[in-house]
Amino acid sequence: MTEKSKILVVGGTGYIGKFIVKASAEAGHPTFVLVRESTVSHPEKSKLIDSFKSSGVTLLYGDLNDHESLVKAVKEVDVVISTLGGQQIDDQLKLITAIKEAGNIKRFLPSEFGLDVDHHNAVEPAASFLNKKVNIRRTIEAEGIPYTYVCSYAFSGYFLSTFGQQNVTAPPRDKVVILGNGNVNAIFVSEEDVGTYTIKAVDDPRTLNKTLYLRPPSNILSFNQLVSLWEEKIKTTLEKIYIPEDQLLKNIQESSFPTNFILALSHAMLVREVSTTNDPSSGVEGSEIYPEVKYTSVDNYLDAFV
Amino acid sequence: MTEKSKILVVGGTGYIGKFIVKASAEAGHPTFVLVRESTVSHPEKSKLIDSFKSSGVTLLYGDLNDHESLVKAVKEVDVVISTLGGQQIDDQLKLITAIKEAGNIKRFLPSEFGLDVDHHNAVEPAASFLNKKVNIRRTIEAEGIPYTYVCSYAFSGYFLSTFGQQNVTAPPRDKVVILGNGNVNAIFVSEEDVGTYTIKAVDDPRTLNKTLYLRPPSNILSFNQLVSLWEEKIKTTLEKIYIPEDQLLKNIQESSFPTNFILALSHAMLVREVSTTNDPSSGVEGSEIYPEVKYTSVDNYLDAFV
Numbered sequence: 252m253t254e255k256s257k258i259l260v261v262g263g264t265g266y267i268g269k270f271i272v273k274a275s276a277e278a279g280h281p282t283f284v285l286v287r288e289s290t291v292s293h294p295e296k297s298k299l300i301d302s303f304k305s306s307g308v309t310l311l312y313g314d315l316n317d318h319e320s321l322v323k324a325v326k327e328v329d330v331v332i333s334t335l336g337g338q339q340i341d342d343q344l345k346l347i348t349a350i351k352e353a354g355n356i357k358r359f360l361p362s363e364f365g366l367d368v369d370h371h372n373a374v375e376p377a378a379s380f381l382n383k384k385v386n387i388r389r390t391i392e393a394e395g396i397p398y399t400y401v402c403s404y405a406f407s408g409y410f411l412s413t414f415g416q417q418n419v420t421a422p423p424r425d426k427v428v429i430l431g432n433g434n435v436n437a438i439f440v441s442e443e444d445v446g447t448y449t450i451k452a453v454d455d456p457r458t459l460n461k462t463l464y465l466r467p468p469s470n471i472l473s474f475n476q477l478v479s480l481w482e483e484k485i486k487t488t489l490e491k492i493y494i495p496e497d498q499l500l501k502n503i504q505e506s507s508f509p510t511n512f513i514l515a516l517s518h519a520m521l522v523r524e525v526s527t528t529n530d531p532s533s534g535v536e537g538s539e540i541y542p543e544v545k546y547t548s549v550d551n552y553l554d555a556f557v
Numbered sequence: 558m559t560e561k562s563k564i565l566v567v568g569g570t571g572y573i574g575k576f577i578v579k580a581s582a583e584a585g586h587p588t589f590v591l592v593r594e595s596t597v598s599h600p601e602k603s604k605l606i607d608s609f610k611s612s613g614v615t616l617l618y619g620d621l622n623d624h625e626s627l628v629k630a631v632k633e634v635d636v637v638i639s640t641l642g643g644q645q646i647d648d649q650l651k652l653i654t655a656i657k658e659a660g661n662i663k664r665f666l667p668s669e670f671g672l673d674v675d676h677h678n679a680v681e682p683a684a685s686f687l688n689k690k691v692n693i694r695r696t697i698e699a700e701g702i703p704y705t706y707v708c709s710y711a712f713s714g715y716f717l718s719t720f721g722q723q724n725v726t727a728p729p730r731d732k733v734v735i736l737g738n739g740n741v742n743a744i745f746v747s748e749e750d751v752g753t754y755t756i757k758a759v760d761d762p763r764t765l766n767k768t769l770y771l772r773p774p775s776n777i778l779s780f781n782q783l784v785s786l787w788e789e790k791i792k793t794t795l796e797k798i799y800i801p802e803d804q805l806l807k808n809i810q811e812s813s814f815p816t817n818f819i820l821a822l823s824h825a826m827l828v829r830e831v832s833t834t835n836d837p838s839s840g841v842e843g844s845e846i847y848p849e850v851k852y853t854s855v856d857n858y859l860d861a862f863v
Contacts (some may be wrong), residue, residue: 266813295810337814338685341647379644409813417723504601507572507715508643509822513815 256329257281274446276306321349341385372523377515379429404438426490430523433475441547448537462534469548558598563587573638580752582612625656646689678829683821710744710770734795737828739781747853754843768840775854
């Protein structure tokens with residue numbers, strides 16, 4: 252066995268970042284997290300920072316707006332994983348500049364962890380957002396930086412805890428709003444599994460300059476199938492309120508930012524068909540190439556809420 | 558009277574843009590809207606485009622990614638108003654480049670129409686979003702382009718129709734979720750009034766290189782005052798569910814994008830204090846300098862929903 256790559260996570264204290272940091276440390280990779288000095292003293296972040304330290308994670312102080320700090324951090328490692336949030340997609344251009352200058356990075360994983368942005372059918376303003384990720388992809392490729400793009404679709408912990416309903420903290424027990432006709436396939440992957448698969452990919456030649464699609468077969472379900480599964484578990488029939496696609500598109504047009512953005516993202520994730528077949532020339536599927544990972548099925552995930 | 562400036566609206570078919578286009582045409586300004594060819598044939602936009610045409614508005618074909626088309630459009634007018642949406646704030650850098658090259662623009666109004674971004678107290682990820690608007694301000698100033706920034710806070714039509722509650726289409730009649738303690742002042746301005754005040758400002762030397770704050774005195778209310786006003790109108794006492802600020806901050810930390818973004822914006826608008834006093838060196842207040850405008854009060858606005 253070769254030595255495990257050293258991994259730097261940029262955005263490691265964020266929503267999905269913390270799962271990737273944890274998976275990296277657990278897999279035995281020397282793991283580094285870029286943090287700003289202000290983050291470490293942030294009351295909401297201190298507990299997380301402490302858990303990083305007790306897992307042997309090394310904090311590197313730096314800032315996306317401090318080029319030298321970025322280059323210095325990048326030079327410490329072999330792999331860079333960005334988990335920067337939705338408002339910081341363009342900031343990754345600064346990270347790419349640093350990676351290019353450092354010259355030592357064997358793999359860069361930009362912040363993706365959602366839809367396959369090269370094949371989205373989103374309407375505005377979600378389209379502009381997804382196209383920022385496309386722009387990052389094209390920049391990475393133009394700079395010749397080795398990459399892997401991870402498409403992990405909907406986060407189970409995030410989506411299944413509410414079924415996308417607003418103002419609730421558990422799956423619905425009386426009524427449920429369904430966008431479109433509910434027959435379109437969606438894909439759900441738990442945050443822990445996103446971490447596990449992502450870390451498996453960093454040293455894998457099969458994912459070099461490819462997309463890693465996470466489409467565990469048991470977790471490809473339509474919204475209607477998801478509701479049926481839940482209804483069986485709670486032995487209740489929910490009232491279903493369908494919002495037809497043309498009504499949803501009208502609502503998007505008539506809403507102000509950021510509501511129009513949320514609705515357009517939901518439309519892209521739940522109403523427009525998500526491709527569930529792989530083009531081998533562009534990517535590989537996680538549960539296929541890592542059959543040893545026992546992923547959490549939607550069925551099991553929902554049991555926690557019964 | 559001097560001739561009225563020719564006005565180009567970029568983003569004119571968007572949520573607030575259409576109100577500004579309407580106000581411009583009604584005030585007798587030769588009014589131009591930049592549109593992509595695809596927008597004109599967009600089923601959701603065609604009715605709006607028709608209404609523009611029947612108001613005498615001129616469509617100019619162009620695209621933010623087509624520099625020549627931008628320069629050509631800018632050269633047709635005296636004033637450029639950007640009403641680009643939240644996902645396109647950075648795209649205004651392209652517009653600034655075109656304005657600089659054209660060299661004829663007497664006033665540029667970037668897409669603002671919200672909080673005073675130079676004095677926000679937002680947490681991430683809303684902070685990054687508002688800072689993009691700050692970056693646009695600094696770029697305009699560095700390029701020496703004459704400007705007016707319009708801060709119009711919450712849109713009445715958008716906010717008062719739901720009180721910020723999710724999944725509703727009218728103000729609440731049974732219960733209401735209140736972020737923070739509900740005692741912080743918020744400011745509501747109707748979309749029509751945003752249009753009227755904005756167009757008044759474009760040829761006004763008092764707003765040159767200043768911020769136009771829209772803070773109509775009757776429309777500065779705390780959330781608790783707003784709820785009381787509504788309760789009086791519907792002669793009902795609502796159940797009030799308060800979400801304390803520390804809980805809200807925790808929810809922001811624990812949510813994924815875009816929910817964390819929505820919550821952080823709500824926090825910045827409704828929980829952090831919004832300044833309601835003017836610094837005369839940086840700005841003027843709309844209802845003070847245009848007392849002839851009979852703005853729509855929150856009180857009157859709510860009557861429509863009783």
